[in-house]
Amino acid sequence: GVVRVETISDLFSCSEILATQPLPKSPNLVIITNAGGAGVMAADALILRGGDLARLSEKTVEELERVLPYYWSRSNPIDICEDATAERFRKAAEICLKDPGAGGFLVLYTPIGEADPTETAKAIIEVFKGSGKPVLTCWLGEKEVREAREIFRKNRIPTYPTPEEAVAAFMHMYQYARNIEILYEVPEEIKLSPPSDKMRLKNIIKRAVDEGRFTLTEFESKEFLKEYGIQVSETYVAKNPAEAAEIASKIGFPVAMKVLSPDITHKMDVGGVILNIYSEAQVKNCFLQIIGNVKSQYPNAKIYGVTVQPMHPRDYEVIIGSKRDPVFGSFIIFGSGGVSVDLFRDIAIGFPPLNQTLARRMIERTKVYKAFSGGFKGLSLANLRSIEEALVRFSQLVIDFPEIDEVDINPLAVSSNGIIALDARIIVDVEKVRSEPKPYEHIIIRPYPTKYISERTLRDESKVTLRPARPEDEPLLIELFRAFSAETMRLRFFRVMKEIDHYVTARYCNIDYSREITIVAETEINGKKRLIGMANLIIQPDGNNSEISVVVGDPWQNKGLGSIMIDHLIEVGRDMGQKKLFGEFLAENKKVFHILQKKGFEIRRIDKETCIATLNL
Template identity: 55%
Template sequence: MELKRAYDVRIIGPNCLGVMRPSIRLNATFANRMAAPGRIAFISQSGSVCASVLDWAARANVGFSSVVSIGSMVDVDFADLIDYFGADPETRSVLLFIEFIREPKRFMSAARRFAATKPIIVVKAGKTPEGMKAASLHTSAVIGENMIYQAFFDRAGVVRVDEVSDLFNCAEILAMQAPPRGPNLAIITNAGGAGVTATDALVAKGGGLARLSDETIRELDGVLPYYWSHSNPIDICEDATVDRFRKVLETCLKDPNIDGYLVIFSPIGSADSTETAKLVVEVSKEIDKPFLTSWLGEDNVREARDILRQNRIPTYSTPEQAVATFVYMYQHARNLELLYQTPEELPINIAPNRKRLQRIINKAIKENRQTLTGQEAREFLENYGILTFRTQTVKTAKEAAEIASEIGFPVVMKICFADTAYGAVESNLMMNLTSEQQVEKCFLELVDLAKRHLPPSKIEGVIVQPVLSGGYELIVKSKRDPQFGSLIFFGIGKAGVELYNDVAVGFPPLNQTLARRMIEQTKAYKSLWEKFGGNQSMSMRHIEETLVKFSHLVTDFPQIVEADVSPLFFNGKKMVALNANIVLDLKKVPKKTQPYGHLIIRPYPTRYTSRLLLRTGEEIVLRPIRPEDEPLLFELFETFSPQTVQLRFFQLVKDMSHHTLARYCNIDYDREMTLVAEKSEGGRLLLIGMAKLVVEPDGESGEIAIVVGDPWQNRGLGSMLVDNLIKISKDMGLKRIFGEILAGNEKMIHICYTKGFQIRKIDEETCLATLDLSKA
């Protein structure tokens, strides 16, 4: 590392195989054979896995843009390489073998930037507890829980697969075919047993069998023998001919319930394997849905497999491989949807008294009190719109009996602690008490139990609450992970969470789409959905909104390391927190805490949104760019004259590709900022200009660039954009900003000069404008 600092170089390794770049014949590895050139970048922490993949690829005729073995990652890590290969024109997909991730926040940022345009596919070693222990011993690193890694990869838009072979299967099909719109696969086979094993694998992987429409079944009745399965998988029987395959496929292509097709062929009966393969090639051209095949056998089907591969139709030795690849495709499509989910810092309809809540935290820190009291914790929840259960705290057995009679039996009783950290005392909850005598007796037992464990000063009294019935108990928690920052956990029912580990993980802040995805991930989701009958949508919305509100509470206060509002009682119409517990990090002094340093994904920075007036009096909205702005950004580009394009991009650009536009719109707000000027015209919104700030690797300087659409130039927008970039740069803690300007761009040079930039010529055609932010 001393050499790195002295010579400003990057280091890969140690404990690695090295680097290979086949296109330039660079082999800086211990491998004695150069890989074939290709479009796949393969990056592995394990040198032995890298070596075995190179050996396999040579036999399978698979090529690489690069192969990198990164070992212990003292310097260059996965995030650096994703950034590099994401921008590499020779790379079409990035495959990773991961044992641990050193800096999850940087990995998330890099992956989210490129996942929409280049598939990133991962094998993560250590899925089981034993595997995680082995990986940690091998790498001397802290290994996160498997389910946290899974949620992390999903949120990053990355596909996680089970085996190294799946990496290449998945990369192959994502390069060949459109992703499925849903998880519903139609299986068509002349081998009934293979259809059954494919179905088992499909369901186990999280996919589903397409439900054939009534019309499809009627048509198939006229094509297949009377004893056919009349359902999916479609067993077309051992005596199937090529013509029967054709008629069945053509019928299924018309069924809107089907999201993808798997044809399993066994070399039995009269159907010729090669002719059937040619038929599949012909038929698959008629529809824009995934088409996968599995030709069973070896010598008898070799020619058929070659025909399928030559025509960009993936084929697999086993149905299980084909099914797994289809499910991975669907998961990839689902994960890409998450890239476009950028929650705001706080929904408009929530207005917590943050100053009041911060004073509560400050008071607890000053008192060296790690845990908030129950009342303080309930105040946090209520400020974020989460209803809490109104409780009665009593000091005597007689008072307890009177309150129980007043609120109605049955009741629940528990100790009220001055410090909720003592809530873990065993048997501190008495349930379903139905008489005054039971209440008085239980009061004395609870107090006696508490006194045996706690000092009297920690016992405030006994809480009496009515019993709630006819609903569900939901588990909602947050905990700070040393690697992944603050996490949200959701489960349904204590037994489901504790006994069956039926819990979903999410990264705050959430919006309703992300919250619903968490709910859907639980095994108990289906029973919850069915419980509320015809009121499902409204019921789900209640749960989603509560998760969103809770996530923003966690987002707004980096001092909170743990928050638990379990159980949350929900009866389909009302959500009530029966308990509240908040734990603080006493080391995080509020004034010195980064606003979102505890989060792995920075929320959409609403605070940089403002309404301004152009010189003409027209109102605009200046705001950070969003992923869904891509169509509007394309329209803005269409307004640029050749001169404007030349001044902004230093070259003539004929069109903006989806790849380029997606990169402009999907940004990491921690390391760059793009502001867009939005204007309403003719009843629709338009983008009329944009300004970009990219933080340099040194973290102290940033490069800026600005462009305004031709119809809206000379109205003062360029000056406003520069002013706002200066403000944001200061907020980010930068010391200086700079921008290159063509010498002929006199308007931009004048704007920068008036803002205090130092202007100097780089060459005859280009100037450099630099602003010392300490003087701005």
């Protein structure tokens, strides 16, 4: 939900509009103005920021024809002409408000005609009051529009001195709405397997530090990628020209050759890379050339040899990397790679942990995505799924190793067949290697808490898995909600929800695990995964107390699951350092009353209908 702004004025205007206006459902803006020039400038600013002019429906145009002079613009921006009165502003706004294609409205007033600025402001406030759609205003001028601007502020309608500032605020608002929408999208599942030998990888880091190195070699760096399921180009090390020629003849031509040195981080910059080598004679010459290039520029560099690897066909080259910010911790970058990294600066940023949806949105924010999805000058469409998987797996690598300060895969070759890492580099944080850092202290978003997964047995001997919910669980959670009777729903939510929509269930799946936990009970029925119960723990603003709640689907009640889930919440609460758990329930809910009482909760009535239970941990 974070919105990035570029100026201090944008920071304040963005804060104001998010606090006072409903969010737009699209970037389609309707601009109503009494000055064509101001409308055109607003439209230009909108397009430059990635927004769109709302396309007016035929019905809207027909209705506007009846109230506007024959010389009006007949398009958006809607120029209601310089002789417009406050009443004409009002009628135009009323008609446009009904247009289904409008995501938001910008009303521009220029003091050039008959319309009184204050009366016009009052008319606009009356039209949009309670409409549920965002409206912004721009009253151009100084002394003559001060009263109008003050009236807008008192009625919580944002007003701006220029069309460009108003458009910027609208696009910030839309970006926020889009961010929230993305967070609630249901990602496709990407299965992650833990590395088979994590200790071996830690030993690679330790050995490098013991040798006085903080940069791992390409060969060492690729070992990390392989353990996390990211395909790498097989790399062989040659100590002399003859070995290089022998390796090349075995793996087949053409080949690529690169210097292997812990002191050289950007091999291409020092002539340490030669591509498309087609013969043994060329290989021998290239070996000597690479060594000579490096020694001439870095005479004291340690050189372990030259790597030889096959040339892989690719349509695109991208970079996947991670760096560490002192405030936000480790973050992930994705964008155009190879030698074009510094040239195009085509980079998107994300924070681990990534899932499939977040990975796809990172990809979509880059310029190279247009080439991926539409092909470019004969290039094939990219295998986007393989890039998503690589980003998710890379994200897990960053999470698992706080000792890594910086890592990049550049280039990552992309084609319609998939991806392959051609080069990799890892820089370690020597202090963290020696101090044995706490897990996850290097990332700002807490990853999926696997330690809260637990296997339990119900009274009927059936097995259930208690685990934290994931965004991917939303379809299963919808099934669970549909298994609730009206009575079960009323006892849990204090009301009956007639419609179970995306935003209701997404609220329980898309969570910050450092602030709240949704525990689901999963079992298998007829070979299909089902969720049969749900428990919630929400940490309060004081950080010490948590509200809890539990609900079990009707077909699985009276099997002891509710009691088991409360026990699990108590364990989770203790582990998260909570001092007290509390929960409200209807006094008529005798089952919950007896379960909580047995577990040591102190229960008292809040009113005739409601009780509160508290437990000191």
